[in-house]
Amino acid sequence: MILVxxxxxxxxxxxxxxxxxxxxxxxxxxxxAQIGTGAWQPQHMQWTEFIAPDEFRRQAxxxxxxxxxxxxxxxITALQFGRPLLVMxxxxxxxxxxxxxxxxxxxxxxxxxxxxxxxxxxxxxxRLDTLLCSSPADxxxxxxxxxxxxxxxxxxxxxxxxxxxxxxxxxx
Amino acid sequence: xxxxxxxxxxxLAISSGGGHxxxxxxLGPAWQGCDVTYVTVNxxxxxxxxxxxxxxxxxxxxxxxxxxxxxxxxxxxxxxxVRPDVVVSTGAAPGYxxxxxxxxxxxxxxxxxSIANVEEMSMTGRLVRSYADLWLTQWPHLATAxxxxxxxxxx
Numbered sequence: 596m597i598l599v600x601x602x603x604x605x606x607x608x609x610x611x612x613x614x615x616x617x618x619x620x621x622x623x624x625x626x627x628a629q630i631g632t633g634a635w636q637p638q639h640m641q642w643t644e645f646i647a648p649d650e651f652r653r654q655a656x657x658x659x660x661x662x663x664x665x666x667x668x669x670x671i672t673a674l675q676f677g678r679p680l681l682v683m684x685x686x687x688x689x690x691x692x693x694x695x696x697x698x699x700x701x702x703x704x705x706x707x708x709x710x711x712x713x714x715x716x717x718x719x720x721x722r723l724d725t726l727l728c729s730s731p732a733d734x735x736x737x738x739x740x741x742x743x744x745x746x747x748x749x750x751x752x753x754x755x756x757x758x759x760x761x762x763x764x765x766x767x
Numbered sequence: 768x769x770x771x772x773x774x775x776x777x778x779l780a781i782s783s784g785g786g787h788x789x790x791x792x793x794l795g796p797a798w799q800g801c802d803v804t805y806v807t808v809n810x811x812x813x814x815x816x817x818x819x820x821x822x823x824x825x826x827x828x829x830x831x832x833x834x835x836x837x838x839x840x841x842x843x844x845x846x847x848x849v850r851p852d853v854v855v856s857t858g859a860a861p862g863y864x865x866x867x868x869x870x871x872x873x874x875x876x877x878x879x880x881s882i883a884n885v886e887e888m889s890m891t892g893r894l895v896r897s898y899a900d901l902w903l904t905q906w907p908h909l910a911t912a913x914x915x916x917x918x919x920x921x922x
Contacts, residue, residue, distance in 0.1 A: 603785055603809075649814050667786030667883045671793070671922065696883060703885040709922075735922065739793045743879075743905075743919030747797035750877060750901055751776055751853045757901075757918045759910065 597727075598658040599628035602666040603645065606633035607691055610683050613716035614662055615639050617723055624727075627654065652676075660726055662719075665697040670710060677734035681711040681726045683719060779851035779874070781806040781842075781865045784826065787858040787881055788812055793921040794855070794879070804849050806842070806861065827860060835860065843868050850874075857881055857921075859891040866898050877901040882920055884909075 599614050601607035611630050618626045618639040626640035629651070636642070646654065655661060656676050663669040665684040673680035684701040685691035698714070705712040711726050713719040738744060749755040778798040782791040788807050792815055805816050808826035824841040827834035842861060846854075846868040854869035855877040856862025866876040878899035880892040885906055888896075892915075896902055902914045910917035 647811050648809075649811075667881060668784075668789045669786075671786065671789045674922065696886070699886045700883050737793070738796050739790075739921040740919035743903075743921070744794065744797045746918040747794060747855070747877065747901075750875070751778060751798055751801060751855075754875065757916060759916045759918060 596654075596658055597624060597626045597660050597662060597723075598654050599626060599630075599640070599662045600646070600651070600669055601629060601631045601633070601664050602669060603631070605685075605692065606631040607664050607685060608633045608635045609689070609691065609716055610662070610664060610719075611635060611637055611642075613683070613713075613719040614723075617720050620720075624659075660723075662723065665701040665704075665712075667700070670700075670704065674709065674735045675737065679711070679726050679729055681713060681719070681722055683713045683715070776801040776852045777849060778803045779806065779846065779849050779854045779865060779869065780804070780856075781854065781861050782857045783807065783859050783861055784809045784812070786883055787862075788815075790857045790879070790881060790921045791855075792816070794857075798853075798855070804845070804851070806845055806865070808861065824861060829860060839864050846872060846874075853877065855879070858889060863891050863895050866895050870898050875900045877903070879903045879921075880905065880915065882906070882922060888915060 615637040665682040684697035687694040746757040804820040810823040882905040904915040905920035
């Protein structure tokens with residue numbers, strides 16, 4: 596099963612239409628889409644407006660792959676479950692979100708090779724086909740980087756502020 | 768270093784929903800052994816932090832003044848009740864208010880800008896700057912000598 600999500604805040608019909616068109620051509624692949632308050636209703640896949648967080652995690656853990664907007668909640672959840680993930684960023688000029696920060700996020704994660712990116716609906720079908728042929732990603736740890744955890748812990752417990760390279764440019 | 772002899776630290780960990788909340792959860796080990804209270808905007812997130820004090824507040828964006836005011840009042844009452852030693856937030860509006868109220872009450876404050884902000888600090892992150900004792904970005908290329916600092920990321 597492929598799990599599609601637009602997140603909890605806003606609809607993203609451009610993504611839902613693109614995946615629905617893909618689903619029409621792949622009737623053997625079940626697709627479940629969380630479409631939010633989108634006005635447009637999918638024809639070729641199962642859909643629901645919202646999925647509760649724990650239900651979403653259950654579905655994500657079972658999914659063959661995830662397709663989503665470039666929201667951090669979805670990206671991190673997919674990485675935690677080691678599921679292959681394709682994101683399509685929302686665009687500010689189309690009023691899909693308030694600015695183009697998702698485009699910047701997607702570009703950066705694309706470079707890091709952690710997620711697959713379709714920058715628009717035309718790129719989506721090929722990217723999704725490729726994603727389904729790729730091997731599952733490694734799961735990431737459940738927690739943040741040890742450096743960040745330790746810095747926060749030092750501050751919380753001992754009131755120590757971290758010293759970073761930019762504080763003292765003389766030191767390497 | 769002698770933290771075992773000190774009173775347990777009270778930590779208020781607060782964020783809005785979605786990605787901000789997911790990132791806040793990934794920081795959990797930083798306050799292990801402290802008395803943490805989680806505050807967020809979705810009651811359904813309760814199941815993410817079982818057996819831990821948890822408060823849900825209404826959601827609001829900076830475009831909706833009435834809801835923002837209500838959120839503000841709820842956060843003030845929580846801060847006054849919890850009396851945190853440290854306030855930690857990954858964003859956005861709830862973290863801004865909690866850090867400002869926390870400062871009034873003598874708490875030390877930490878802002879960790881969302882990893883989604885890869886080109887510049889978020890607007891809320893910039894607004895909260897002078898009230899955050901630790902002002903962090905999750906991207907090394909955004910760190911400068913005057914802040915924000917980079918000490919790692921949630922991924």
